Amino acid sequence: MLRASVRADLPVLRTVDGHHAEVPFLLTADMFGGLPIEVAGGDISDKVGKPVAELHRHEVAELYLLVSPSPGGARIEVTVDGATIEASSPSVVHVPAGALHRFVTLEAEPGSCCFGILIAGPLH
Amino acid sequence: MLRASVRADLPVLRTVDGHHAEVPFLLTADMFGGLPIEVAGGDISDKVGKPVAELHRHEVAELYLLVSPSPGGARIEVTVDGATIEASSPSVVHVPAGALHRFVTLEAEPGSCCFGILIAGPLH
Numbered sequence A, B: 001m002l003r004a005s006v007r008a009d010l011p012v013l014r015t016v017d018g019h020h021a022e023v024p025f026l027l028t029a030d031m032f033g034g035l036p037i038e039v040a041g042g043d044i045s046d047k048v049g050k051p052v053a054e055l056h057r058h059e060v061a062e063l064y065l066l067v068s069p070s071p072g073g074a075r076i077e078v079t080v081d082g083a084t085i086e087a088s089s090p091s092v093v094h095v096p097a098g099a100l101h102r103f104v105t106l107e108a109e110p111g112s113c114c115f116g117i118l119i120a121g122p123l124h
Helices: none
Strands: A005-007 A012-014 A023-027 A037-043 A061-067 A076-082 A083-088 A090-096 A103-107 A113-119 B003-009 B011-015 B023-027 B037-043 B061-067 B074-080 B083-088 B091-095 B101-108 B115-118
Touching: A005 A023, A023 B061, A037 B115, A061 A076, A061 B023, A076 A090, A076 A113, A083 A090, A103 B011, B061 B074, B074 B091, B074 B115, B083 B091
Parallel strands: none
Antiparallel strands: A005 B091, A012 A023, A023 A037, A037 A113, A061 A090, A061 A113, A076 A083, A076 A103, A090 B003, B011 B023, B023 B037, B037 B115, B061 B091, B061 B115, B074 B083, B074 B101
């Protein structure tokens, strides 16, 4: 019989280069026998106009997954290698591996979340 | 210069075996040049006592990522191969590949989400 397992000791707080505070991770690569992704972030309703990081880069691609209770309830501005784009919930923004990036929350109704999904692997 | 790209045509609705309605996907394996995961689901605040699927199984492992604005604001009951466990937000439940499973929402404050992350790859 296969069994479920649970991690309830979340978030895992980690220091990450370029970030102003410890970053809350919900999934890390060492969980459940090894994962191809890591997931950080969460609620952004208190982060309007307050970037959580300076411009920074890493060797893996990142996806920003932006969700909110109502469509359009959250908007973020993402800067990647000097170009800026805006995204409205629900949406996903792909930041290529190695790109200098950060996001700023423009609007976020209660319950809005932005998750950063870090993707391992050669394609990204 | 590396560029960001955005998918705003979300969710992608798909028919999935065992599910009562089309499943809303936020990430699919074909996006952004190929991904090692797929992500489905979202808000569960209207799903207390209403399972979105019958017991079903698939060849890849699944992680249920449960979040809510307040710690403990959402609870789900996950059944895996006949055993039932309960999880409270924030938490992640790992459902092994091939296991017969489903979840039911027990409690969910506004803004609570449960995402199903499907993991490709040999470890899972």
